[in-house]
Amino acid sequence: MGDAAHTAHFSIGSGTKLALEDAIDLANEFATGLPIDDVLQHYEARRSIEVLKIQNAARNSTEWFENVERYAGMEVEQFSYSLLTRSQRISHENLRLRDAAWLEGYEAWLAGGKAAVPPMLTPFTLRDCTLKNRIVVSPMATYSAVDGVPQDFHLVHLGARALGGAALVMVEMTSPTPEGRITPACTGLWNDAQQAAFARIVSFVHGSSTAKIGLQLGHSGPKGSTRVGWEGTDEPLAADDPHGNWPLLAASPIAYGEQNQTPAAMTRADMDRMTAAFVASAQRAVACGFDWLELHCAHGYLLASFISPLTNQRTDDYGGSLDNRCRYPLEVFAALRAVWPQGKPLSVRISAHDWAPGGTTADDAVAMARLFKAAGADLIDVSSGQTTRAAKPVYGRMYQTPFADRIRNEVGIAAMAVGAITEADQANSIVAAGRADLCAIARPHLADPAWTQHAAAQLSPMAAAHIDWPAQYWSGRDQMLREISKQKQVLAQVNQAQAAIKTEAIE
Numbered sequence: 346m347g348d349a350a351h352t353a354h355f356s357i358g359s360g361t362k363l364a365l366e367d368a369i370d371l372a373n374e375f376a377t378g379l380p381i382d383d384v385l386q387h388y389e390a391r392r393s394i395e396v397l398k399i400q401n402a403a404r405n406s407t408e409w410f411e412n413v414e415r416y417a418g419m420e421v422e423q424f425s426y427s428l429l430t431r432s433q434r435i436s437h438e439n440l441r442l443r444d445a446a447w448l449e450g451y452e453a454w455l456a457g458g459k460a461a462v463p464p465m466l467t468p469f470t471l472r473d474c475t476l477k478n479r480i481v482v483s484p485m486a487t488y489s490a491v492d493g494v495p496q497d498f499h500l501v502h503l504g505a506r507a508l509g510g511a512a513l514v515m516v517e518m519t520s521p522t523p524e525g526r527i528t529p530a531c532t533g534l535w536n537d538a539q540q541a542a543f544a545r546i547v548s549f550v551h552g553s554s555t556a557k558i559g560l561q562l563g564h565s566g567p568k569g570s571t572r573v574g575w576e577g578t579d580e581p582l583a584a585d586d587p588h589g590n591w592p593l594l595a596a597s598p599i600a601y602g603e604q605n606q607t608p609a610a611m612t613r614a615d616m617d618r619m620t621a622a623f624v625a626s627a628q629r630a631v632a633c634g635f636d637w638l639e640l641h642c643a644h645g646y647l648l649a650s651f652i653s654p655l656t657n658q659r660t661d662d663y664g665g666s667l668d669n670r671c672r673y674p675l676e677v678f679a680a681l682r683a684v685w686p687q688g689k690p691l692s693v694r695i696s697a698h699d700w701a702p703g704g705t706t707a708d709d710a711v712a713m714a715r716l717f718k719a720a721g722a723d724l725i726d727v728s729s730g731q732t733t734r735a736a737k738p739v740y741g742r743m744y745q746t747p748f749a750d751r752i753r754n755e756v757g758i759a760a761m762a763v764g765a766i767t768e769a770d771q772a773n774s775i776v777a778a779g780r781a782d783l784c785a786i787a788r789p790h791l792a793d794p795a796w797t798q799h800a801a802a803q804l805s806p807m808a809a810a811h812i813d814w815p816a817q818y819w820s821g822r823d824q825m826l827r828e829i830s831k832q833k834q835v836l837a838q839v840n841q842a843q844a845a846i847k848t849e850a851i852e
């Protein structure tokens with residue numbers, strides 16, 4: 346009966362388990378004595394959620410086998426880990442429950458030494474820049490700038506996160522021109538006042554923490570002249586807004602939404618002016634001392650508007666094929682690479698999937714990554730969507746990580762995963778399986794500036810030892826570790842007591 350109800354691909358070996366669970370559940374429902382229609386409805390409602398999870402895992406597993414050549418270049422240790430975690434239902438800590446000694450051996454192998462280190466706390470080097478671990482504070486607009494100048498809010502906000510244990514703190518999308526800002530409260534880097542304010546923030550991060558700090562440069566394009574996030578993301582400024590609506594530029598004259606302005610299609614002269622503005626900003630970023638630069642080519646902003654076929658309807662050399670659509674973003678990228686110091690990483694954020702009919706897909710993302718790699722990109726920061734209001738993303742934990750996995754392992758370039766990564770266990774699994782090199786964590790860092798320190802403390806005292814806290818906070822760290830250890834002891838006692846009660850009941 347169970348087998349007739351649901352099935353899952355055999356590659357995770359859960360078909361029989363699923364069938365037995367289905368049958369047991371149905372029997373239990375009948376035992377309630379409710380009318381048969383209610384029994385079947387309750388059964389269906391409860392089981393379909395669990396079955397979907399198993400079927401998703403089975404699909405992941407099938408895809409892993411179907412694309413096994415993607416992982417064939419890995420060393421055998423990592424290949425085995427990738428195989429074991431292919432369904433994404435078995436995480437790092439789950440593997441520890443099954444075979445702690447094996448996992449510790451793998452952690453030590455991955456860390457390149459004798460001691461086991463949680464994968465997310467291993468260092469990572471690109472060019473001359475070594476990050477102390479794999480956790481990045483993802484760029485997040487704070488809508489708190491005045492005339493493009495970052496304020497004390499930015500110093501405290503970014504400073505706190507630099508003290509909080511992440512290896513790299515990315516500054517929000519910062520525009521090379523006044524019109525390139527998303528909102529009137531977004532940051533810019535086109536004048537001396539902005540440069541001085543950013544230099545102060547960089548100097549604090551370098552002087553008081555062991556984190557690196559990066560700048561994300563981007564122009565809002567068709568999504569510009571809009572309101573601060575909490576007044577309506579992507580909605581145009583009110584007609585009586587003191588800043589006035591400013592004219593927009595994009596690849597093609599396609600408005601982002603019914604209420605948004607229709608942008609002007611960029612002319613060749615616009616492109617030259619814009620590239621020069623990006624270069625000037627990058628030069629200012631060099632002067633500020635930033636460690637890392639990222640070009641924002643995602644989320645429907647100016648450069649993304651060239652890449653997606655849904656927003657690029659040009660008939661010149663900058664429209665049509667993916668190669669053509671990437672031409673202008675690649676021009677800007679190459680111009681940045683020419684002025685950005687050779688020893689410092691330059692990354693690019695892309696939308697790996699438009700999540701909309703006729704839009705880009707993961708196959709296109711792989712092709713885009715190849716183009717940016719050839720242009721000298723050091724890492725692809727793999728986001729998705731936000732390029733069209735028609736998008737219907739399929740959300741879920743780590744939902745964009747499969748795109749990073751494809752890019753890293755098919756193109757052979759470093760990749761940053763982002764999106765719904767909320768737990769250390771997930772970050773450890775992603776890094777250990779070689780699905781991405783870095784994990785960018787956004788919203789959890791709004792809730793907790795010290796996410797990395799706190800996540801490491803929860804993992805184990807050994808993990809906590811691998812992460813530096815500012816000396817000023819050591820007594821807080823020690824107390825936190827003691828409290829966590831006590832909580833774990835209590836939990837272990839509760840588990841033991843429960844097990845004893847169960848055994849007694851059976852006897």
Ligand SMILES: Cc1cc2nc3c(=O)[nH]c(=O)nc-3n(C[C@H](O)[C@H](O)[C@H](O)COP(=O)(O)O)c2cc1C
Pocket residue numbers: 483484485486487517518561574641643694728763764765766785786787788789
């Ligand atoms: C308030 C807020 C502002 C954001 N601003 C930016 C930004 O400036 N640049 C960017 O590339 N992504 C931006 N994002 C997207 C995040 O960097 C990240 O990709 C997204 O939130 C998914 O990660 P999460 O699930 O960890 O939050 C923003 C997200 C939030 C929540």
